[in-house]
Amino acid sequence: MQLKDMIVPKFKVGSELFIDNELIIPGKIQTIRINAGKLPSDNRINVFAHVLHTDKPGPSVLILGGVHGNEINGIEIVRRSIEEQMYSLVTCGTVIVIPLLNVYGFINFSRDVADGKDVNRSFPGHLNGSLASRVARIITKKILPHVDVAIDFHTGGDARYNFPQVRYSKTDAVAEKIASIFGVRYLIEQPLIAHSFRRAASEMKVPAVVYEGGESIRLDKFAINSGTMAIRNVLNGLGMTDDPEITLPSEQFIIHKDNWVRAESPGMFIWSSKSGDFVQKGQKLGEIKDPFGTKSIDVLSTYTGHIIGHNNASVVSLGDALFHIGYEFSNV
Numbered sequence: 001m002q003l004k005d006m007i008v009p010k011f012k013v014g015s016e017l018f019i020d021n022e023l024i025i026p027g028k029i030q031t032i033r034i035n036a037g038k039l040p041s042d043n044r045i046n047v048f049a050h051v052l053h054t055d056k057p058g059p060s061v062l063i064l065g066g067v068h069g070n071e072i073n074g075i076e077i078v079r080r081s082i083e084e085q086m087y088s089l090v091t092c093g094t095v096i097v098i099p100l101l102n103v104y105g106f107i108n109f110s111r112d113v114a115d116g117k118d119v120n121r122s123f124p125g126h127l128n129g130s131l132a133s134r135v136a137r138i139i140t141k142k143i144l145p146h147v148d149v150a151i152d153f154h155t156g157g158d159a160r161y162n163f164p165q166v167r168y169s170k171t172d173a174v175a176e177k178i179a180s181i182f183g184v185r186y187l188i189e190q191p192l193i194a195h196s197f198r199r200a201a202s203e204m205k206v207p208a209v210v211y212e213g214g215e216s217i218r219l220d221k222f223a224i225n226s227g228t229m230a231i232r233n234v235l236n237g238l239g240m241t242d243d244p245e246i247t248l249p250s251e252q253f254i255i256h257k258d259n260w261v262r263a264e265s266p267g268m269f270i271w272s273s274k275s276g277d278f279v280q281k282g283q284k285l286g287e288i289k290d291p292f293g294t295k296s297i298d299v300l301s302t303y304t305g306h307i308i309g310h311n312n313a314s315v316v317s318l319g320d321a322l323f324h325i326g327y328e329f330s331n332v
């Protein structure tokens with residue numbers, strides 16, 4: 001079955017859309033500002049949402065970035081989709097585009113909000129909760145009730161680079177279908193994490209997938225291009241444009257199980273294998289050297305599989321995650 005036939009749109013023909021008490025005028029992209037609190041300096045924080053509510057029936061999609069404030073590839077993917085006027089090609093349904101949810105983390109170069117809490121572990125959120133909980137609530141209360149499917153764009157944490165990949169729950173047929181047309185090399189089966197965006201969306205019957213690409217704080221052309229391509233593919237696959245084309249890579253793999261190869265010694269980390277490589281158990285992936293020029297150990301793969309992420313940190317501690325390997329996999 002095609003993706004567009006798997007969705008029963010929430011909006012009926014001619015339904016009015018109000019977001020945060022603002023009426024969305026059908027047929028044109030409207031930018032609204034949603035109050036997300038204040039800084040200690042009394043500056044008001046707003047979350048920007050660009051909304052296109054067409055007057056033709058079709059699916060309603062949320063395109064979300066910046067749940068983690070320093071994961072700038074995700075933010076840039078969504079920002080670029082607006083700059084490239086991708087939504088001017090949408091002929092039916094509704095699109096809600098939020099490039100940056102966690103403004104607090106963005107201005108502090110941080111994954112979290114100012115109190116150190118993770119928005120993606122604070123869903124569904126509370127009106128009287130912590131800052132992270134209040135930010136999460138914007139999505140669950142003001143946005144998710146209006147959408148049929150959601151895509152959340154992320155970037156690897158800290159210096160950990162993620163090869164462009166889509167994460168989904170294999171128990172959700174719509175999310176699995178979205179992943180299959182996303183156009184990335186790795187489709188990662190991942191259970192729903194407690195208090196995450198995907199879990200909250202799932203509980204509200206909104207199939208959601210998470211994109212991961214690149215590393216925090218550093219823009220990555222490959223990850224950005226893969227992400228914008230994915231938005232195009234999903235809009236086309238949902239039948240929301242006049243273009244039915246889906247662009248897929250030459251090889252795609254479903255990763256059923258994954259784990260990390262960790263540092264067995266602290267020191268300077270020099271990798272020789274990287275994300276996207278296929279490696280054998282026992283294969284040398286890199287070296288860890290002490291800074292005095294006296295010791296060096298080889299980092300050996302504990303699995304045969306695909307490297308879906310690797311650590312770009314130059315100095316590592318004992319037990320640090322070095323290579324993320326998908327060791328149970330199948331072809332799409």
Ligand SMILES: [Zn+2]
Binds near residue numbers: 067068071154155
């Ligand atoms: Zn993230």
